[in-house]
Amino acid sequence: xxxxxxxxxxxxxxxxxxxxxxxxxxxxxxxxxxxxxxxxxxxxxxxxxxxxxxxxxxxxxxxxxxxxxxxxxxxxxxxxxxxxxxxxxxxxxxxxxxxxxxxxxxxxxxxxxxxxxxxxxxxxxxxxxxxxxxxxxxxxxxxxxxxxxxxxxxxxxxxxxxxxxxxxxxxxxxxxxxxxxxxxxxxxxxxxxxxxxxxxxxxxxxxxxxxxxxxxxxxxxxxxxxxxxxxxxxxxxxxxxxxxxxxxxxxxxxxxxxxxxxxxxxxxxxxxxxxxxxxxxxxxxxxxxxxxxxxxxxxxxxxxxxxxxxxxxxxxxxxxxxxxxxxxxxxxxxxxxxxxxxxxxxxxxxxxxxxxxxxxxxxxxxxxxxxxxxxxxxxxxxxx
Ligand SMILES: C[S@@+](CC[C@H](N)C(=O)[O-])C[C@H]1O[C@@H](n2cnc3c(N)ncnc32)[C@H](O)[C@@H]1O
Numbered sequence: 001x002x003x004x005x006x007x008x009x010x011x012x013x014x015x016x017x018x019x020x021x022x023x024x025x026x027x028x029x030x031x032x033x034x035x036x037x038x039x040x041x042x043x044x045x046x047x048x049x050x051x052x053x054x055x056x057x058x059x060x061x062x063x064x065x066x067x068x069x070x071x072x073x074x075x076x077x078x079x080x081x082x083x084x085x086x087x088x089x090x091x092x093x094x095x096x097x098x099x100x101x102x103x104x105x106x107x108x109x110x111x112x113x114x115x116x117x118x119x120x121x122x123x124x125x126x127x128x129x130x131x132x133x134x135x136x137x138x139x140x141x142x143x144x145x146x147x148x149x150x151x152x153x154x155x156x157x158x159x160x161x162x163x164x165x166x167x168x169x170x171x172x173x174x175x176x177x178x179x180x181x182x183x184x185x186x187x188x189x190x191x192x193x194x195x196x197x198x199x200x201x202x203x204x205x206x207x208x209x210x211x212x213x214x215x216x217x218x219x220x221x222x223x224x225x226x227x228x229x230x231x232x233x234x235x236x237x238x239x240x241x242x243x244x245x246x247x248x249x250x251x252x253x254x255x256x257x258x259x260x261x262x263x264x265x266x267x268x269x270x271x272x273x274x275x276x277x278x279x280x281x282x283x284x285x286x287x288x289x290x291x292x293x294x295x296x297x298x299x300x301x302x303x304x305x306x307x308x309x310x311x312x313x314x315x316x317x318x319x320x321x322x323x324x325x326x327x328x329x330x331x332x333x334x335x336x337x338x339x340x341x342x343x344x345x346x347x348x349x350x351x352x353x354x355x356x357x358x359x360x361x362x363x364x365x366x367x368x369x370x371x372x373x374x375x376x377x378x379x380x381x382x383x384x
Contacts, residue, residue: 036049040053063149065112066145066149067149068105068108068109068112068114069109069112069114069142070142070143070145070146071105072105072109072114072115072129073132073139073142073143074143075095075105077091077095077105077109077115077129078114078115078125078129078130078132078133079133080094080095081115081123081124081125081129082125082133084124085118085122085123085124086122086123087121087122088102088103088106088121088122088123091106091123106123109123109129110123110126112128113126113127113128114126114128114129114132115129135201136197137194137197137198137200137201138198138201140194140197140198141194141198144171144194147166147167147168147171148167148168148338148339148342150167151163151166151167151168151342152338152342155338158338158341158342159341164344165344166342166343166344167342168339168342168343168344169342169343169344169345171190171191171343172191172293172343172344172345173187173188173191174246174293174345175293175343175344175345175346176344176345177345180246180272180274181246181272181274181275183246183248184248185248185251185252187248188246188248188249188252189252192224192225192249192252193225195224195225195227195289196224196225196226196227196256199224199225199227199228199288199289200227201376202288202289202319202373202376202377203227203228203230203231203232204231205371205372205373205376205377206228206286206288206317206319206371206377206379207228207231207232207235208371208372209369209370209371209379210286210317210369210379210381211315211369211381212232212236212239212284212315215239215283215284215315216239216240216283217239217240217241217242217281217282217283217284218232218236218239218240218241218242218282218284218285218286219241219242219243219244219278219279219281219282219284219285219286219309220232220241220242220243220244220285220286220287220288221244221245221273221278221285221286221287221290221302221306222244222245222273222287222288222289222290222293223243223244223245223253223286223288224245224249224253225249225252225253225256226243226253226256226257226262226266226268227256228286228288229241229243229253229257229266230256230257230260230262230266233262233265233266240267240282241265241266241267242266242267242268242269242279242281242282243266243267243268243269244269244271244273244278244279245268245269245270245271246270246271246272247270247271248270249270250268250269250270250271251268251270253266253268254268273302273305274294274298274301274302277305277308277309278305278306278308278309279309280309280311282309282310282314283310283311283313283314283315284314284315284316284317285306285309285310285314285315285316285317286316286317286318286319287302287306287316287317287318287319287320288318288319288320288377289319289320289321289377290302290320291303291318291320291346291349291354292320292321292336292340292346292347292348292349293340293343293345293346294345294346295345295346295347296347296357298345299346299357300357300360300361303316303357303358303360303361303363304361304362306361307361307362307363307384310384311384312384313383313384314383314384315381315382315383315384316358316363316381316382316383316384317379317380317381318354318358318379318380318381318382319371319377319378319379319380320377320378321336321348321375321376321377321378322348322349322350322351322354322378323336323337323348323349323350323353324350324351324352325374325375325378327375328374328375331375332348332350333348336348351368351378351380354380355380358380358382362384363382363383363384364382364383365381365382365383366380366381366382367380367381367382368380369381
């Protein structure tokens with residue numbers, strides 16, 4: 001697609017502008033050890049120097065911080081502290097750890113604001129640890145990061161396309177090109193369960209912001225186990241609902257929706273949207289955390305298939321985390337950039353890139369609808 005080509009290309013020679021010259025001068029200065037020492041002591045630059053030192057250290061230590069969190073989740077430390085503060089010895093006992101190692105974990109978790117140490121030496125939940133208790137799906141996400149970390153052990157090899165298949169490409173088997181149509185029930189269970197658990201976190205945010213008044217039928221494409229449509233059914237009882245996903249995932253949706261007492265309310269269709277047309281009949285189609293999974297040609301083909309399935313004036317609602325989200329830049333570019341690289345398909349796209357793709361697929365009236373947690377998902381609508 002043209003969008004990606006423009007970003008990756010651009011080797012033409014031109015005279016550097018003032019910004020480029022200033023950056024060149026500045027980075028030349030900052031790279032000098034003598035300047036660094038001076039800046040760390042000079043009153044007007046000391047705070048910036050200290051901030052930069054901390055930022056660089058945090059980048060170096062990021063993996064360690066992530067592993068501290070991982071250990072807390074594996075030990076269910078936050079669940080343990082749910083009923084109230086505990087003394088280190090009692091925690092060590094319950095985690096079956098030698099006291100000094102338990103203390104290493106507790107102090108590390110406290111330094112990362114996951115828990116807090118009370119004046120009497122006991123440890124209690126802090127906001128970040130408490131937030132994780134309220135969102136068990138985040139703990140499941142953290143657990144599955146073991147595969148991501150293994151795939152990222154040699155990021156240079158990953159960037160060079162070596163070391164495939166990665167663990168994440170096995171976890172997300174539809175990411176392997178041409179593999180989606182032949183997947184069996186066993187291959188989709190783990191990722192579908194993870195998605196269903198984390199969907200609960202975002203469905204209400206999206207549906208709250210999504211203008212569905214006057215629409216009669218909503219089809220959720222790549223709808224997973226139907227958690228999004230279950231919320232839609234409760235919020236819009238008169239809306240007809242269709243779920244479209246790979247056959248074994250659609251079967252899981254049938255079972256989940258039946259267990260929630262919504263069996264008659266959602267029609268579940270098993271299909272491969274990359275090789276089969278989408279059914280007609282819905283005047284609104286949602287695409288939640290689906291587009292970024294696919295490379296540009298497949299993503300564009302999917303948007304065109306959705307355009308073809310909608311009637312004139314039909315609504316597409318597209319929700320996913322986006323690159324370049326203000327205040328969450330590393331989430332889009334660094335986290336999802338490398339996650340999708342390890343998965344072997346797709347890329348995080350910015351709002352402008354998605355808007356351009358939507359126009360290419362024939363959509364107009366693209367609008368963003370603010371959501372409560374744009375870091376997790378932003379919501380765009382477009383009309384046929
Ligand atoms: C990242 S999950 C998102 C699921 C759900 N929308 C959510 O947000 O929880 C992507 C979904 O797209 C489905 N999918 C991927 N490739 C597909 C294809 N070729 N045809 C149909 N569904 C597909 C997957 O099975 C999966 O359920």
